[in-house]
Amino acid sequence: MEGKAEAVTMKPNNDELLSKQIMKQEAAATEKEEIQMPCDDTMKPNDELLTKQRMKQEAVATEKEGIQMQCDDTITDQERNKIELMRALVEKQDPSSKEVDDYALRRFLRARDLDIEKSAAMFLKYLKWRQSFVPKGSISVSEIPNEIAQNKMFMQGADKQGCPIAVVFGGRHIQNKLGGVEEFKRFIVFALDKLCARTSPGREKFTIIGDLQNFGYCNSDVRAYLAALSIVIATQKDLAKYFLFMFLTYFAHYGRFCILS
Numbered sequence: 001m002e003g004k005a006e007a008v009t010m011k012p013n014n015d016e017l018l019s020k021q022i023m024k025q026e027a028a029a030t031e032k033e034e035i036q037m038p039c040d041d042t043m044k045p046n047d048e049l050l051t052k053q054r055m056k057q058e059a060v061a062t063e064k065e066g067i068q069m070q071c072d073d074t075i076t077d078q079e080r081n082k083i084e085l086m087r088a089l090v091e092k093q094d095p096s097s098k099e100v101d102d103y104a105l106r107r108f109l110r111a112r113d114l115d116i117e118k119s120a121a122m123f124l125k126y127l128k129w130r131q132s133f134v135p136k137g138s139i140s141v142s143e144i145p146n147e148i149a150q151n152k153m154f155m156q157g158a159d160k161q162g163c164p165i166a167v168v169f170g171g172r173h174i175q176n177k178l179g180g181v182e183e184f185k186r187f188i189v190f191a192l193d194k195l196c197a198r199t200s201p202g203r204e205k206f207t208i209i210g211d212l213q214n215f216g217y218c219n220s221d222v223r224a225y226l227a228a229l230s231i232v233i234a235t236q237k238d239l240a241k242y243f244l245f246m247f248l249t250y251f252a253h254y255g256r257f258c259i260l261s
Contacts, residue, residue, distance in 0.1 A: 079106055082114050089120045094127055107204050139190040146179045147187035155194060164198040165207045166191065171214035173221060181227045188231045 075083070083105050090097045090105075105123065112118040141148055152172035156165040176184055195206045 075102060075106060079109065079114070082106075082109050082116055082119075086116050086120050086123070089116065090123055090127075093124055096131075097123070097127060103204075110204075133185075134189060138193060139186050141190075144179070144183055144187045144190055146176050147183055150174060153191055155198065159207050161205070162200065162203065163205045163207050164195055165209065166195055167209045167211060170210055170212045171216070171219055173219050173224070175221045175224065181223050184224045185227050185231055188228050192231070 080102070083102050086105055086109060087097070087102075100123075105119075108119045108123045108126075109116070112122060150172050152169045154167050156167055158164055195208075199206060
């Protein structure tokens with residue numbers, strides 16, 4: 001006779017259950033430690049903030065150092081000799097030129113390829129114009145109220161070369177019918193003086209950004225542009241070629257709509 005086989009299941013006792021639970025907990029704890037160990041090198045939020053601040057400080061210091069290096073504009077021996085000869089020449093004709101520093105004289109020398117006679121003639125012409133147009137030495141805000149009210153030019157910081165920046169909004173310029181072109185000329189001199197005052201010794205350049213958003217025919221003012229060009233020729237002759245190029249570009253677009261009388 002064949003007997004029937006009965007399946008007998010063994011129920012685990014309490015000791016076995018506890019042992020398995022303990023092993024699972026130990027395995028889970030070990031796994032967590034392995035996961036956390038590679039993450040031990042992560043920085044805490046405070047450490048991250050401190051590191052970012054240090055990086056920013058180092059970047060700013062490096063940028064300042066770069067600007068200072070680029071602004072280290074020393075006068076060469078050749079230029080110094082030329083300046084002394086030019087100063088002796090111009091002081092004989094205009095004693096007030098004693099107040100002008102060497103860097104200003106060097107700018108005129110560079111504009112004329114270090115030719116002393118041509119540079120002296122150009123400088124004396126500028127000095128004569130300056131004395132007649134700006135007799136008080138500077139233009140005050142009270143002399144240009146209508147131009148200031150248009151809020152069309154603002155002084156900003158400096159570019160990467162260390163040059164001061166000005167932003168001009170062409171869409172805000174409206175022909176000045178009260179003060180006329182003469183007030184606009186005074187405004188240009190006022191703006192150039194402000195820019196030059198913010199330059200460091202030996203720094204001969206500045207940056208002007210023109211924003212032409214919303215610029216239309218009502219803002220087109222050829223007389224004002226020609227007035228600005230005349231001032232630039234008298235004061236910053238080395239910039240005249242850029243203004244002339246801008247004027248030709250401007251006239252090519254708007255000249256056929258302008259009526260000169």
